[in-house]
Amino acid sequence: MSYSISQNLSNIQQRITDACLQNARSPQEVNLVAVSKFHPQAAVEAALKAGQRLFGENRVQEATAKFPALKEAYPDLQLHIIGGLQTNKAVEACRIANMIETLDRPSLADALEKASQKIGRLPDLLIQVNTGNEPQKYGIPKEEAEFFIESSLNRFGKKIRGLMCIPPEEENPIPHFHYLKSLAKKNNLPVISMGMSADFELAIQEGATLVRVGSAIFGNRPAS
Template sequence: MDSIAANIETIREQIHAACIEAGRDPAGVRLIAVSKTHPASLIKEAFDAGHIVFGESYVQEFLEKCEDPLLAQLGIEWHFIGHLQSNKIRSIIGKVSLIHGIDKLSTAEELSKRALRNNLQVDYLLEVNTSGEASKYGMSPEELLSLAESLFTLPNITLRGLMTIASPDRVLAQQEFRLLRTLLDALKPISPDPSKLTELSMGMSGDFREAIHEGATMIRVGTAIFGWR
């Protein structure tokens, strides 16, 4: 296997190429290195290669890593990309730059309550189940649109965009990425500040090129950087 530094460089080159194909500025796509289940030593290796944005999915594992002496002083930009239960919010609030996986109004309300209590402003994304698969987390497109006005009124939290995990089939995935972009556009007319709705977190190791073509601003790549777990 190539080094992590070489893998990151390869992914960056592929992002650049996909953006050029799509007529987009490569600076408009951020790479999130998905480091869940990988040790702190590999995260440090990626950081030393110039990468600072990492995504974690499990609360306890994230807390151990952000407090690890190897990583704690590095200035890592942590994103929480996994499913987040309301009772876990208190453990991560103030420690991550962006929460990707809010999928219920009640969870957003708890996030708002905790942010208010801690005098914090918290950015988050709503997870949408664009494939309709029962096994996946996320609001349905219809639920998203029906709850949007309620979500926009919650204090101390800012909705920055949407996130999805697409189908394994690339043709279906591209359709689902397109749907997510359409949903973000549909939210803007009812948002109190549409300029803040800028993020589409979609695309992983196997389908990020399709996601970039459909407007992804963040792609979540783990296997292609760190290898199989």
Template sequence: MSDAASRLAEVETNIAEAARRAGRKAGDVCLIAVSKTHDADAIRPLIAAGQRHFGENRVQEAAAKWPALRGEAPDVTLHLIGQLQSNKAEEAVALFDAIHSVDRSSLVQALAKACDKLGKRPQLFVQVNIGDEEQKGGCAVADLAALLAEAKAAGLAIDGLMAIPPADVEPAPYFALLDELAERHGLPLRSMGMSGDYEKAVMLGATHVRVGTALFGARD
């Protein structure tokens, strides 16, 4: 077994065990391999091991490497998990199957225009600034209902919520809050949990976990 296959198997086992403890099915959780900053040669072993969902932070970086990789593996699903500038909305809609960082009115309008123009509807998550941190993107909890209403009025279907808890604190209360917010607004998907806390996120309702280091190893 290759190193990539071994790491993937370990993460999948951990997800399955966390799901079992929570009375859930492992198949209810989508594992997104965070491939940002990794080149095609680092990504191919995970594709060969069976991984099919990948996450990128920047439109430009993804555009440089994924068209060729998707030529080799056309069934890959590509997720944008980083902040998105409104002027990149059309390029993002063309390239990505899911966008996890919808967080403001101007982006809602840009995405709606891009979706209508391209006739494509990627899966969309509203990013919530769950810890009310000034340095982070995301919609304030207090503004979530209004942003969801604006998206609906613009013809955008929002499928779920995404959040990144504050660093160096216990993430469980933040995961629980995101799960509660998604439930309150009738949204089925929760994108939460990374390499250090994805098992806890799964136990608290995550449907999508974004794992980089545990799959690729530490970045330089």
């Protein structure tokens, strides 16, 4: 396991570098979020030993089970919550995460504000935009995005670092990536999280600063 994860990370990092250079960008502009959801703690540790320090988890409870011990061993480990966040998980998310990428509704903003006041800590935040307006997906609808960004900036200030999206699977992702970059630029937000295993090079072409890659690093997702 350790060798294959190390080799996969090396391959992905090389592809990130190549995509950046092909688009006149510095590879230092793009960070890899290794998506470890449903994979065991041993897989995360193999990636850590290979030099990876930034990870993404969908579920707060799974992150809580896997990462505290790893953070003790690797103090520079960074954890992002990248899945839809329930309001009743806000306290634990604020406690464990360095960034929450999925702020997408006023009720969650309320819960995160209360949680941060309770524990004295608020992670960096990205606003997730439902660029395809898909009813089954998390994310603030496109028509509400600008108002929600403005209100979130007024509430959380510099803790709002940028935007995140997951384009519809059956559509060309480029228009979605282009829209998210334009929205981030309009609001002076530096972080753009978009692109996954199948399309991260296109996301880099369109301006991604974070790409979220799971299966191409850790292999197929184990049964949950």
